[in-house]
Structures are given as C-alpha cells and as structure tokens.
Amino acid sequence: MAKYIGKRLLQLIPIVIGLTFLTFLLMYISPGDPAVKKLNAQGIPIDSQVLAQTREDMGLNEPFLLRYGKWLGNLLRGDFGNSYKDGMPVLPKLLTAMRHTLFWAAATLGASLAVSLPLGIASAVHKNRPLDYIVRFFSFIGNSMPSFLISVLLMYVLCIRLKLLKIVAEPNFKGMLLPCLAMAIPITGRFIRQIRAHVLEELGKGYVLGARARGVRESRILFRNVLHNSLMGILTVVGLSAGTMLGGSVIIETIFSWPGIGKLVMDSITGRDYPVIQGFVVFMAAIYVLINLLTDISYRLVDPRIEEV
Numbered sequence: 001m002a003k004y005i006g007k008r009l010l011q012l013i014p015i016v017i018g019l020t021f022l023t024f025l026l027m028y029i030s031p032g033d034p035a036v037k038k039l040n041a042q043g044i045p046i047d048s049q050v051l052a053q054t055r056e057d058m059g060l061n062e063p064f065l066l067r068y069g070k071w072l073g074n075l076l077r078g079d080f081g082n083s084y085k086d087g088m089p090v091l092p093k094l095l096t097a098m099r100h101t102l103f104w105a106a107a108t109l110g111a112s113l114a115v116s117l118p119l120g121i122a123s124a125v126h127k128n129r130p131l132d133y134i135v136r137f138f139s140f141i142g143n144s145m146p147s148f149l150i151s152v153l154l155m156y157v158l159c160i161r162l163k164l165l166k167i168v169a170e171p172n173f174k175g176m177l178l179p180c181l182a183m184a185i186p187i188t189g190r191f192i193r194q195i196r197a198h199v200l201e202e203l204g205k206g207y208v209l210g211a212r213a214r215g216v217r218e219s220r221i222l223f224r225n226v227l228h229n230s231l232m233g234i235l236t237v238v239g240l241s242a243g244t245m246l247g248g249s250v251i252i253e254t255i256f257s258w259p260g261i262g263k264l265v266m267d268s269i270t271g272r273d274y275p276v277i278q279g280f281v282v283f284m285a286a287i288y289v290l291i292n293l294l295t296d297i298s299y300r301l302v303d304p305r306i307e308e309v
Helices: 002-029 034-042 048-058 064-076 090-125 130-144 147-161 177-203 206-213 218-256 261-270 274-302
Strands: none
Touching (some): 090 218, 090 274, 147 177, 147 218, 218 274
C-alpha cells in the first residue's frame, strides 16, 4: 500500500505543477494592472511615480517566466503571497475560510449518506413497487433542482415566512443548517439514484441467484455480498460529490453569507485580489488531487485485487 501511495503521489506532481502554471498564466493575461488594484484597495492616490515604484516592488516589470518561477518557489515554501486588499498573508485566510467550509460540507455529506443509503437500497429491493416510485420521484425532484433555487426557496420559507432561522448565516451549528439543506437536497437525490442503480446491477447477477437457490437468507445476501460489491461505485460517487460540493460552495456561501472559502473567493474576484484567487485555485486543485488519491486508496482497501496503475 505504501508503494502504491508513493507511486500515485509521484504521478500527481506534474498535474499540480501544470495547474499552478495555468493559474499564474490566467492571472497574468487577465485585464487590469495588479499594481493599480493594490493601490486602489489600500486607498493610496495613484500617480506615475507611485505606480512605477509599486510595480517595481511587486516584480511586475520582470519577465513572465521569472515571475512564475519566483511565485512557484514561494508557493513551495508555503508562501502564497499577501492580499492586495488588506496586505495580510493569503494562506492563513484560506485555511480559516476552508475550516468553515469543511465544517458544513462534512455535515452535509454525512447527512446525505445517512438518508440516501437506506432509501437507495430500499428502492432497489422494492423495484417497481409503491415505495420505489415514491423514492424515485422525490430523488428526481431533488436532483433536478439547482442549489441556488433551493437556497432561495429555503430562505423564503424558513427565514421570511416561518422566521425559524436568520437569513445571514452565523458561523455556528444553527447557522450552517440552511447551507447544509441547500446542498444536501440535490446531493441526496443524486446519491439515491446512483446507489439504487448499483444495487440493482448487483442483484441481477448470477451469484445472487445462486445464493437464493441455496437458501441463503435475503438479508445476508444483501448486506454481505451485494453492498460490498456495490461499494466501488458508491465510493466513486461520494468522491466526485465531495469535490463538487467544495466547488459548489461558492454559490451557497455567497447566498447565505457563510464565511467559507467560496465567499472569500467571490469577494476576491469582485475586488480583483489576484493573490487570493491564485491561492484559491492552487488550494482547491490540491484538495481535488487529495480526494482522488483517497478514492483510489479506498478502492484498494475494498478490493485488493485491483492492479496498480
């Protein structure tokens, strides 16, 4: 396993480096002068002398590849640069915001799995029966509704009409209920449909028919054989959804003003805070790579017969 993990990490190094280069290139060719953005954010009057000195201090007069090399070198040492908006280091801001995002994202993922696993299994076991139709109907509705529409509906019903929660989410357990619901509803619908499909596929295989012919109890077949063999597909769905959840947090956190990494990057895009945007892209790329690695490791743990790639 250690050899497998090491090999996977080595394969991911060029991917991360390529992403850093692409990120820096996009910031380089984006319109606007970073020096002007920095002076405007700090409220400093702009004249030609001040602008020239600021560009010199920021290294903007240097060639592109030299600037990228310096930025990458600082990045490898853990220095993401300083924000144009307030001059604070970027990495602590990203870590603080990510902590808030992971807080509600982990709760959302756990709640979605707790609901979708039993419903998806029950829907597959009772295929084409009333329970199956009901579960499939609500999962289709949840999966087809975009998260921003769900957010607005929840805000209207729970905050404006019933006055149970505040519109602006506070960074605590009660404040994360609305972001969790807004994200959990579509994810749960997607999980139910995928789990049902994987369980149905396994139930139709020959080993299930053979076990039933030998008189093996249905519950034993389901929980010891079918679910184990369905884990590969379920783990894939969970891994992909974890990354999607972090990426989709931008909309949810902006709507509910949750102080997570999604809201941080939206504020940075509005304010042209390039160091924070660059740090966010690299940070999220590293998280996606880590999620993919953990998913691959989970495959090996579930089925050691999987060959190294």
